Amino acid sequence: MTSVGATDTRFALAENQAWELAEEFGTPLYVLDESHLRSRARTWKAAWPHGDLSFASKANSTLAVLRIMASEGLSIDVASEGELRAALRAGVPAHQCRLHGNNKTWEEVSFAAAVGVGKAIVDNFQELELWQEANASLPLLLRLAPGVDPKTNAKISTGQADTKFGFPIADGQAMEALRLAIESGLNIVGFHCHVGSQLLDPGAQVQGGVQLAWFARAALNELGFVAEVINVGGGLGVRYTESDDPLPIPEYCKRLYAALSETLSDSLSPELAQEPGRSLVAESGVTLYRVGAVKKPALGDRYVVVDGGLSDNPRPALYGSRYEVRPIGVTGPGVPSRVSGKHCETDLLFTGLTLPEDLGPGHLLQVLCTGAYNSSMASQYNRYPRPATVLIRESGRADLVQARDDWESMFARERLPEDL
Numbered sequence: 001m002t003s004v005g006a007t008d009t010r011f012a013l014a015e016n017q018a019w020e021l022a023e024e025f026g027t028p029l030y031v032l033d034e035s036h037l038r039s040r041a042r043t044w045k046a047a048w049p050h051g052d053l054s055f056a057s058k059a060n061s062t063l064a065v066l067r068i069m070a071s072e073g074l075s076i077d078v079a080s081e082g083e084l085r086a087a088l089r090a091g092v093p094a095h096q097c098r099l100h101g102n103n104k105t106w107e108e109v110s111f112a113a114a115v116g117v118g119k120a121i122v123d124n125f126q127e128l129e130l131w132q133e134a135n136a137s138l139p140l141l142l143r144l145a146p147g148v149d150p151k152t153n154a155k156i157s158t159g160q161a162d163t164k165f166g167f168p169i170a171d172g173q174a175m176e177a178l179r180l181a182i183e184s185g186l187n188i189v190g191f192h193c194h195v196g197s198q199l200l201d202p203g204a205q206v207q208g209g210v211q212l213a214w215f216a217r218a219a220l221n222e223l224g225f226v227a228e229v230i231n232v233g234g235g236l237g238v239r240y241t242e243s244d245d246p247l248p249i250p251e252y253c254k255r256l257y258a259a260l261s262e263t264l265s266d267s268l269s270p271e272l273a274q275e276p277g278r279s280l281v282a283e284s285g286v287t288l289y290r291v292g293a294v295k296k297p298a299l300g301d302r303y304v305v306v307d308g309g310l311s312d313n314p315r316p317a318l319y320g321s322r323y324e325v326r327p328i329g330v331t332g333p334g335v336p337s338r339v340s341g342k343h344c345e346t347d348l349l350f351t352g353l354t355l356p357e358d359l360g361p362g363h364l365l366q367v368l369c370t371g372a373y374n375s376s377m378a379s380q381y382n383r384y385p386r387p388a389t390v391l392i393r394e395s396g397r398a399d400l401v402q403a404r405d406d407w408e409s410m411f412a413r414e415r416l417p418e419d420l
C-alpha cells in the first residue's frame, strides 16, 4: 500500500538495547521512548494550532507519560476521578485537565469542581443536575451524539445513532439539554463529540464535527447561544501492522480543519479542539517478551509461547487487533507461527506470522506499537504481575517509571476474616 501515509514512524528497540533492558528489568516489559513521545506531541501541536489539544490519558496514564504530555503544552483529558488523580499526581495543574465520563458520580463531580478542573464534558441530563448541585462555575461542554458511524471496530465506535454517549442531536434532546443548561445558569461554552478510534482518515471525525458545527449554528438561531468551543474528540489511528496506513498527523489535521472551518459561518468562530490518545503514544512503545515453550500442535501452526498474554495486552482478544512481532537476534528461515500467552485459556496474541525456525526458549520478541491501551488496560488475571514500564530518556538512560507488580501489592487488597 502506498499513499501519503506510507512512512513507518514506529519506535523499535535496537537488538543490544533489547537484551540489556530484558536483563536489567525482566520481561514482559513495556518500553517507551521519551524522544519519540515528545516528537509526536510536537508534531501534533504544530499540526493543530486551532485550539485546545488534549491528550486522552485513557491511552496511557503512566504518570511519566502524563508529565511529558503536559510539559509539551497539551491539556489532559481524564475519563474518571482515577485518571484525574493520576494527572494531579503527575504535577499537572487541575485547570489543565478536562473531565469526561458517561456516568459521573456525585463524588467525581464534586471532587473535580473542588480541585478546579479546567473544563468538563457533560454526557446526560442526570449529570446536568449534578453540576447544578455542585454549584460549579467551570466551563462545560455538552457531549453530543452526532449519529455518525465511523466504520471502525464496533467496540470502539462511539458516535453512531445507538451510542450510549452524549445527547442525540437528531431527536432534539441536544437542543433541549442546551436550553435547560442555559436556564439553570450553568457555564456552557460549547459542544463535543468523539465518533470512534483507530480512524485512518478524518472522514468520520469530519462528519461528526460538521454535525456539531451545524448544531452550533442552530443553537445561535434558536437560543442566541454563541459556541466558543467545538471539540471533535480523538481517533486518528496508528500503524499496528503494514496494512494500517493512517494519514500523517499534519495531513489529517489539515483536512479536518479545512472541512470544519468551511462549515462554520462567519458569525461563529469557535476554538476548535481535539483530544487524540492512541496517535500520541501507541507508536512510541514496544513490549518485550521472552519465549518459553515452542510446540507443534497436532493441527495448525507452531505455537511460540511467551511470558505474557492477555493480561498485558487484551487487545487481540477484545478487538482482534494485529501487531508486528520482531524476534531479537534470530534470523533463521521462517516457519508459520502463532504467538500465544501463558494464561489458562486460548490466549492467542499474534497469529498468521512467519517466525524463524530456530526461535526457542530464552529468545526475545519485541512487539511494536504497544504504547497505547496496553499498560492502561492491563490486568492481573491468573495473578500474573502486570509488567513494569521503562522510559528511555532523551539521554539514552533507561528509567523505571512504573514498577512490575510485586507479591505485596498483588495481595494488598485482600482481607481474610479471622473466623473464616
Ligand code: LLP
Residues within 6 Å of the ligand: 056, 059, 077, 100, 156, 158, 194, 196, 197, 198, 233, 234, 235, 236, 275, 276, 277, 278, 279, 315, 319, 372, 373
Ligand atoms: N476522547 C474521547 C471522549 C474518547 O472516548 C476517546 C477514546 C478518545 C478521546 C481517544 O481516542 P483515540 O485517539 O485514542 O482513538 N480500548 C480501545 C480504545 C477505546 C477508545 C475509547 N475512547 C482500544 O484499545 O483500541
